[in-house]
Amino acid sequence: MIDKFERNVIYTALLVSGLFIFSLFYAMGAKKADVTECLPYDKSYETARVNQIDAHTYQIFYVARMWNFEPSIAYIPVGSEVDLFVTSLDVVHGFNIFNKNTNLMGVPGGVSKTTVKFEEPGVYKVVCHEYCGTGHQNMQAEIIVNYPKK
Amino acid sequence: MNVSRFLKNVILVELFVPVLLLTIGIYHGLMQVIYRAGVIHQAAVAKLDYYQGLTLHGVINAVVLTTFFAVAFGHATIAFYLKKEPNRKATMLSLILMVVGTLLAAAAMLSGKASVLYTFYPPLKAHPAFYIGTAMLIVGSWVAYWDWAVIYVRWKRDHRDVNTPLAVIGTLVNFTIWFVCTLAVAYEVLVLLVPWSLGWTDGVNVVLARTLFWFFGHALVYFWLLPSYIMFYTMLPKLAGGKLYSGMAGRIAFFMFLILSIPIGVHHQFGDPSIGRGIKLTQSILTFGVAIPSFITAFTIAASLEYAARLRGGKGLYRWIWKLPFFRKDVFLFGYLINGLILFIFGGLTGLVNASYSLNNVVHNTSFVPGHFHLTVAGPVFLAILGMSIFLVSQLTGKKIFLPAINTIIPYLWTVGVLIFSTGLMWGGLMGEPRRTNMGLTYLNPASEQYHSYWVISSMLGLAGGGIMFVAGFLYFIVFFGTFFRKKTAASMIDFPVSESLHEEKRIPLFDTFRPWLLLMGIIILMAYLPAISDALNNTGRKAPPYLPSDPTPILPKK
Numbered sequence: 001m002i003d004k005f006e007r008n009v010i011y012t013a014l015l016v017s018g019l020f021i022f023s024l025f026y027a028m029g030a031k032k033a034d035v036t037e038c039l040p041y042d043k044s045y046e047t048a049r050v051n052q053i054d055a056h057t058y059q060i061f062y063v064a065r066m067w068n069f070e071p072s073i074a075y076i077p078v079g080s081e082v083d084l085f086v087t088s089l090d091v092v093h094g095f096n097i098f099n100k101n102t103n104l105m106g107v108p109g110g111v112s113k114t115t116v117k118f119e120e121p122g123v124y125k126v127v128c129h130e131y132c133g134t135g136h137q138n139m140q141a142e143i144i145v146n147y148p149k150k
Numbered sequence: 151m152n153v154s155r156f157l158k159n160v161i162l163v164e165l166f167v168p169v170l171l172l173t174i175g176i177y178h179g180l181m182q183v184i185y186r187a188g189v190i191h192q193a194a195v196a197k198l199d200y201y202q203g204l205t206l207h208g209v210i211n212a213v214v215l216t217t218f219f220a221v222a223f224g225h226a227t228i229a230f231y232l233k234k235e236p237n238r239k240a241t242m243l244s245l246i247l248m249v250v251g252t253l254l255a256a257a258a259m260l261s262g263k264a265s266v267l268y269t270f271y272p273p274l275k276a277h278p279a280f281y282i283g284t285a286m287l288i289v290g291s292w293v294a295y296w297d298w299a300v301i302y303v304r305w306k307r308d309h310r311d312v313n314t315p316l317a318v319i320g321t322l323v324n325f326t327i328w329f330v331c332t333l334a335v336a337y338e339v340l341v342l343l344v345p346w347s348l349g350w351t352d353g354v355n356v357v358l359a360r361t362l363f364w365f366f367g368h369a370l371v372y373f374w375l376l377p378s379y380i381m382f383y384t385m386l387p388k389l390a391g392g393k394l395y396s397g398m399a400g401r402i403a404f405f406m407f408l409i410l411s412i413p414i415g416v417h418h419q420f421g422d423p424s425i426g427r428g429i430k431l432t433q434s435i436l437t438f439g440v441a442i443p444s445f446i447t448a449f450t451i452a453a454s455l456e457y458a459a460r461l462r463g464g465k466g467l468y469r470w471i472w473k474l475p476f477f478r479k480d481v482f483l484f485g486y487l488i489n490g491l492i493l494f495i496f497g498g499l500t501g502l503v504n505a506s507y508s509l510n511n512v513v514h515n516t517s518f519v520p521g522h523f524h525l526t527v528a529g530p531v532f533l534a535i536l537g538m539s540i541f542l543v544s545q546l547t548g549k550k551i552f553l554p555a556i557n558t559i560i561p562y563l564w565t566v567g568v569l570i571f572s573t574g575l576m577w578g579g580l581m582g583e584p585r586r587t588n589m590g591l592t593y594l595n596p597a598s599e600q601y602h603s604y605w606v607i608s609s610m611l612g613l614a615g616g617g618i619m620f621v622a623g624f625l626y627f628i629v630f631f632g633t634f635f636r637k638k639t640a641a642s643m644i645d646f647p648v649s650e651s652l653h654e655e656k657r658i659p660l661f662d663t664f665r666p667w668l669l670l671m672g673i674i675i676l677m678a679y680l681p682a683i684s685d686a687l688n689n690t691g692r693k694a695p696p697y698l699p700s701d702p703t704p705i706l707p708k709k
Contacts, residue, residue, distance in 0.1 A: 041691030
């Protein structure tokens, strides 16, 4: 019923799709790249703060609102593993760390969470990448890694 | 085929109204790239704000133009292939709903009371007229669909053993997807947002609203795309001077779109809280499933074109390509369609990147995303709409095309523009350049402390490409309106090019019926979406009151 060329093409298409799906699982497994965790929400996420768990483990609770993030500047030593929590007090905001492939949404009534390791010292810019009103283009924050003494 | 005066006028209005509005949409397209590249450091030009212009650009180009065109093209296709014109009352009702709805939404956007972008994510609040107008536009398109469904069922009763024409299958599949997916957004708008925007309810569940929006939002892109697919299968091989390699492949592709277009919308919400990882991963993989009909189409159309080129004396492994009628004025549609296909190679592949679960972290909400979708919706979709609107206007009014040589060049110019534009946006996106942001005020303003020099070259490429696209769009308006206002030289008619099948094809009943496919569609949608909606309801901690885009304090209902 189906001709030879068509059959070959269907096999090729399935093979290519299989390759994509394999890469996707490879990225998840070997590279530990995953999307935000799904956590139940509670009021405590609405308080912005930085917690130190031990010498190299931190938690940052970000609260986004029109048109800034809190904490607007966070200081972290080099080599720290940081759990990031993001929520919003008003409208939907975005949370993208430049050059770190960290990409979360700040949504009122929900909390996004991911874990990032900061191996290199520097100033990491956080940009709001979801339209959140007239001041959207002003909304950014910084994570300063290896700030000598604050 | 001759058409009645009534149908002719309906189709012409359904083309004229959106193309007239498109002038505003394209103007704002040009303005986006100018603001973003930091050429101007202003919040507004000519009293139209950046985000207001972005809303107009998105709603007009991606919702109004595409919906009007799909309905106009659907009327023409059904009448041409089933030899039966639509019911006049239903058609009139559909037209009035669509035009009035569009005017309401346009008034809300132009007065600056609905600068919430085309995704209108709550808790940003627009004027109720924006929500009601958009809902009327959608309901108007439903009325046309119900009428075609009746025509099809009656036709099928009299032609039980005749294979339904591929174009009719495509049109009905497309509007079935559209009807099912718009149910969710109609619920979002009419039940959640309108009472909330009028102050009758206190808050809205934002994750639920986003989930309902994307139930619609991704199927929407197939609603844009399928009219072009109908043209690729049923017209392009004929325009090239050959035959369709396999009509069966077209049927398989359309039914795959029917079952897989909707249950993949969560791939727009990988960064959202409150929705489980398992649901996101499932819908990511289902998205790869919906890429398969596009792979099938790419092969079938390439094979049909090669056959046509060899008939014209083409030789060699690839040299045959040059025998295709790229610049022939009599088959100008070929140029529009082939350019769309070329852009779609890149559009489809970048789409797979976006849908690839954790890889999406690299690109989500960066300018990579508009870079991608300008290769799809501003590629095969938009070019097919431009070409077919000129084709239909010329045939229905019986007027010759104005400036036919320019008309053959427009799609090439547009394609060059889009390629440069999208390269700039996608490159910038990989460097973290945010989408939907007036970067000229801060990130690309050397006077601002937020100045970000990395994005200068990428946004300049966007500007260059956008400028070329604007010129091509401008030339299109000259040809379209020029043809419209010429002297009539022939009788009104619709005469689509019709591709024959290369091989003789038997009718296979499974691919000439909707029932099993509709059942499968329903099952997959429920399996994919019930857990997502349940998560959105259970994991969201509080409802949000409305906010105006200009004010960080919420609008609290007067008690």
